[in-house]
Amino acid sequence: MLLVVAEHDNAALKPATLNAVAAAAQIGGAIHLLVAGSNARPAAEQAAKIKGVAKVLIAESAALEHPVAEDLAALIVPLAKSYSHVLAPATTFGKNLMPRVAALLDVAQISDISGVISPDTFVRPIYAGNALATVQSADPIKIITVRGTAFSAVDAAGGNAPVETIPAPAPSGLARFAGAELARSERPELTSARIIVSGGRGMQSGDNFKLLESLADKLGAAVGASRAAVDAGFVPNDYQVGQTGKIVAPELYIAVGISGAIQHLAGMKDSKVIVAINKDEEAPIFQVADYGLVGDLFQIVPALDAELAKRKEGSR
Amino acid sequence: MKVLVAVKRVIDFNVKVRVKADHTGVETQNVKMSMNPFDEIAVEEAIRLKEAGAATEIVAVSMGPPQCQETIRTALAMGADRGIHVETTAELQPLAVAKLLRAIVAKENPGLVILGKQAIDDDCNQTGQMLAALLGWPQATFASKLKLADGKALVTREVDGGLETIEIKLPAVVTTDLRLNEPRYASLPNIMKAKKKPIDALTPEALGVDPAPRLKTLKVDEPPRRQGGRKVGSVAELVDKLMNEARVI
Numbered sequence: 375m376l377l378v379v380a381e382h383d384n385a386a387l388k389p390a391t392l393n394a395v396a397a398a399a400q401i402g403g404a405i406h407l408l409v410a411g412s413n414a415r416p417a418a419e420q421a422a423k424i425k426g427v428a429k430v431l432i433a434e435s436a437a438l439e440h441p442v443a444e445d446l447a448a449l450i451v452p453l454a455k456s457y458s459h460v461l462a463p464a465t466t467f468g469k470n471l472m473p474r475v476a477a478l479l480d481v482a483q484i485s486d487i488s489g490v491i492s493p494d495t496f497v498r499p500i501y502a503g504n505a506l507a508t509v510q511s512a513d514p515i516k517i518i519t520v521r522g523t524a525f526s527a528v529d530a531a532g533g534n535a536p537v538e539t540i541p542a543p544a545p546s547g548l549a550r551f552a553g554a555e556l557a558r559s560e561r562p563e564l565t566s567a568r569i570i571v572s573g574g575r576g577m578q579s580g581d582n583f584k585l586l587e588s589l590a591d592k593l594g595a596a597v598g599a600s601r602a603a604v605d606a607g608f609v610p611n612d613y614q615v616g617q618t619g620k621i622v623a624p625e626l627y628i629a630v631g632i633s634g635a636i637q638h639l640a641g642m643k644d645s646k647v648i649v650a651i652n653k654d655e656e657a658p659i660f661q662v663a664d665y666g667l668v669g670d671l672f673q674i675v676p677a678l679d680a681e682l683a684k685r686k687e688g689s690r
Numbered sequence: 691m692k693v694l695v696a697v698k699r700v701i702d703f704n705v706k707v708r709v710k711a712d713h714t715g716v717e718t719q720n721v722k723m724s725m726n727p728f729d730e731i732a733v734e735e736a737i738r739l740k741e742a743g744a745a746t747e748i749v750a751v752s753m754g755p756p757q758c759q760e761t762i763r764t765a766l767a768m769g770a771d772r773g774i775h776v777e778t779t780a781e782l783q784p785l786a787v788a789k790l791l792r793a794i795v796a797k798e799n800p801g802l803v804i805l806g807k808q809a810i811d812d813d814c815n816q817t818g819q820m821l822a823a824l825l826g827w828p829q830a831t832f833a834s835k836l837k838l839a840d841g842k843a844l845v846t847r848e849v850d851g852g853l854e855t856i857e858i859k860l861p862a863v864v865t866t867d868l869r870l871n872e873p874r875y876a877s878l879p880n881i882m883k884a885k886k887k888p889i890d891a892l893t894p895e896a897l898g899v900d901p902a903p904r905l906k907t908l909k910v911d912e913p914p915r916r917q918g919g920r921k922v923g924s925v926a927e928l929v930d931k932l933m934n935e936a937r938v939i
Contacts, residue, residue, distance in 0.1 A: 442856060443819065444828055466849040470831045473784065473819035482785050482904035485814045495908065500812050501707040505716050508908045548828035549858045552844065556852040565850070569938070593939060601868065611834065611848045611869060618728075618808055618868065620850065626938040636706070643916060647936045649928065655921075662918040665931055677925040682939075685929060 379462040382417035390463035392527035400490040412439035425529035435542035440551035464519035481513035488524035502617040502640035523623035567596035575602035576631020616641035634659030691801035728806025731866040734873040737769035766884035767876035773889035786901035788820035793897035807865040818865035828858035
């Protein structure tokens, strides 16, 4: 039996949960989903509909509305002993939580798996994805985080699993949620977007990201950024694509004014099609780009925007 | 309050890593090694706490072969007060490192342990969380702001959706994200001074920890290489290719 820890905001599941379920399905066995939250019934009901899920466990308490790792680990550790594998998405949620669970169980954690070879052997990227390690676990319980881009999401519909209520532990009192500033955007989420338009240091200012936003809206795309653009304060941290930011693999990734440092490539080089727009024709980004366009982005991006508007008009 | 920082010696972030021909790992011979960048941010944060009067002593810990002393010296040159080197040539995985750190915490009694959120070699992102678990302490990972007051820490964390702030009781474990601070460079006089600062030598045996790895690396491969490098001449050509060749828009 496998347990997948669902990531959600009580009202709905985060899409990365579906990729973690996909990895669990590849390992094989009955899959249970844990939804820990407060007023989390809507998320649990979504979980019950996921294809291939055999049972949903729901644990609710006021403290779990914005759960801290200390309290989630206290919930998961006793449950984990009934399972061969416990998986979570390799998002900031899963990365924060799962090593705590693993250490309390005295087992290793297998981070960010990108492939399943067998129930005890997995592939995971190391050195910013410049090498792939195949690792075998000798531990009785495998604690795993899953790289979402490496596993196609399972169907969110088609299942009809029972929902079982389990008790939530009393809060540890060690840590307390004190607030959040979450980005609100009408655009798709970076990690699940079909198209991403990303900007780098070459954008020169946060204001200039409006050029990319306009382009993104024509394409139904998300907007991302390189570390350089985030460090420079052009855009907030949740835009960052790269080794230590978000890992993305959309169908189309348009890199604008991004030179292509190893750390950035690590976050996007599995995209299906990569377009690079940069004035420096020696920029390393061109080596991974399917279509490179050398020139001034402040001319190219508005021209691209206009061209897309024209074609859209023409197709009507 | 004493602050413990953990520093790892890794292949420098600018080096293009190459997989060994026998697929047992990556080339580390004659390759430039440096302190893990996230650990530099951890050292810097500890120094800033000391400069602000919130910390009294900074102890930098590293684990691994004798060359790790160089990494500790870097931390001492930045401003740490003394070092601890756990010497071993054994492969150390995050759980073993967390157990060794727990043993050191038991000897040193720090009020705060700061680590990098992730080492850029194995990309595990585990050790801080594991150490917090083993100690029964709270954790604040991916920190971009740290404020200490009244036996508590208010930590702003970089999460996928934006920023989150949590309040944790001290003692605690904090792991650093990129925007926490910009680490200083060590000045030449401080590099000279660092040579005289003490480094204690310990071993896993002396700390009573079995560091045996739990994960066996069966092989290390190169990822499939992308066929890139094609250029287009105009915006119109780009849109044509995206529509009719790649068919992604």
